[in-house]
Amino acid sequence: MNNYKVILVEDEYPARTVFRGMIGQRGDLFTLCGEAEDGQEGLELFLKFKPELIVTDITMPGMNGLEMLRQIEHSGLPQPQIIILTCHQDFHYAQQAIQLKAASYLIKDDCLSDPELLTRTLEELSHKVVSLDQSREKQLLLEQKVRSSEIEIEQSLFLDMLRSPAAGSKWLLSLEEAHIPVRSGRFRALLLELDRSSLRFSMDQLEELKLWQFAGVNVLKELLDLQGANKVITLDKGRFFAVYVDDSRQEDSRRIDLLVQSFAANLKMGVLALEYVFHPGTDSPTEAIKHLATASYPFFYHSNQTLRDRHWEKLLRFSSIPEHLSRFWAKVLKAAFLEPGMGSSALPDRERSSLYQQAAEQRWEPEQIKSLYLRVFLELSHFIADTDGGTDLEASFRKKLEICQTFHAVHDTALSYFRKLRQLHGEGTKLDASITKIVQRIHEELNYPYKLEELAASINYSVPYFSSMFKRTVGESFIQYLTRQRIEKAKLLLLTTDQKTFEIAEAIGFANYRSFNRIFKKETGVTPSDFRRMGAAPEQV
């Protein structure tokens, strides 16, 4: 027989009898291979007969029709065409039914007034069974649309929650409805971000980002679906947040490994992830969730691990870098970046790991770590390449630095930019490490009465060799350079402090303020006091 197989799911027996009769009228087309009284029985019949068509009621005792359709959808079997028969003209039901891909939605009353309505609808749908392959593509597209708008709804619900406590409890309720026991039981949350250093597009391309976020949700959902109820929310800038039931059958590390692998395999992207275990009795899950979801730099020092108890709280707090340590590390990094071997692949790994260790231990503010590296870069660029290329490089470095999510990303970015800086300076010229150390010293202690002979002797250079090496490295003679630095500093002090000119002269290493006056006028064209008076318009000087 080439008839289409139909199953009928209806809890009331008079209705069942009538619908059975209707389907029987078209015995030439349909074979009713089973009748069920509730969703559970309907599901069993579906698995047994794999029918092309299902006619089902919605409200039934035990498992209802919608739940049955959900399970059929997840069965992995070829999907049947579905007719929903109901007394309810309730839009809420219709909406859910459409999401479950019900092909048709009939009101029982109408079926009784027009006894052929049911079979006519069945017949129309049977054509669809034949051309299912063509429509599958369309269905997929539609499905994608529904899913992406679903994602947006989830997102806005979540954002509402962040804003108001009332919306918070509504959101919790929606989690409860999704069978995630947020109020009472154990559940977990996952914070995940696309690793921006592995992206093949810029974070500014919003459309592109949206597309990848969508793909990311699918990957994440597929994985989480395997272990139970879950809710995935996409947030800004490639961030995802998921809440799901605690499935302790799976080892913690295994889940995160799987996640990282799936993203790498399906999207060719790296991800950073942290998982948090909530325990029964977490007093205010919304508060905790809020903090987690909005945390800045959650992955800066640690990622891809599972945190328990209230451990996560600690990870969201940072402390600022004490000034003396910040100066100390700037010096160390500068020295490390200037090491002769730095141009090759040998990284200043010793410095990286000891800085990392201290920073991670003290949980130094990521923004401050970034500015530490930026400062080093700027100071180095200052005497390496004072050209137009340098400012472009600086802008690009700042931008790259901004999107760094981890300590190591910051370090690596700084390193690669320092290499670019070197290239800009010219492949041929080798930086003389001893000279750069001297330059550094000049920077830090301008008031010292430097003497050419003394400096040359301090690094065991002859005076002429020192002079020529200095000029090659820095681009100007020692005395020109020293004077320029002093004048720049003087300008700064004149404009930003109310120190007397003789005090300034002393602070920047001039023997007396008359020679300061003279040299300042020679370099800038005005006297220090005139410069100060002209104040806010130094460009005209």
Added chain:
Amino acid sequence: MAVRIQDLLADLHESEDLKRRLEIRALQSQINPHFMYNTLNTIRMFAMMKDYDQINSLMGRLVSLLRYSMENYEQTVTLQQELDYLEDYVGLLNMRYKYQIALQVETEEPLQRLQIPKLSLQPLIENAVFHGILPAKTPDGLITIRVYTDPEQNKMMMEIRDNGIGMEQAELEKLRIHLLREEISENIGMQNVWMRMRLMFGKTTQLMLSSEPGGGMNIRFIIEMDSVRVKEEPYE
């Protein structure tokens, strides 16, 4: 002056009373689900099958249901009136479902004439049927209603028990909390009954829920004897 105060007090009293009546009326009107609609649909089904005996019996029960809910303007009825109504209600359900449900009633004399809020037991029976007995698919569903006094404690007990699938402890706990906090939840029927019982029998009325998975559900109202009113026997 005193007269005026008394007038005002009387007004106040009257308006409080009115408020309470309105409250009860509002709660009552909430109970009118798709039941009527479903019943009419069932009648149509039997008409399609040309089963006139069934139609006749369905219509008979439906008419008596309608009479009960439309002709009794009183907000309070006697227990017996409500029980007669339930007999019809369960009878109608038995014509829709294969599984037959029996209603067993045990009332102490003279509590048949106990005054209770109209339609206050119906939602509980509806729950017992749709969430207890039908999902259990037992061929002999049984709902027992017992009303008796406990003279030692000076209380009256009203007990509704079914032999359905019962409830998990966690679920039961959730229901208790919902009822306690007066939150509107999916258990609106139960909520409604509980509020009306307290409006009628006072705040001290207690509600006890107990259940075991597979062991059915037991709902018990514990009511102060002092707040119990029994309608006087009509003169023959």
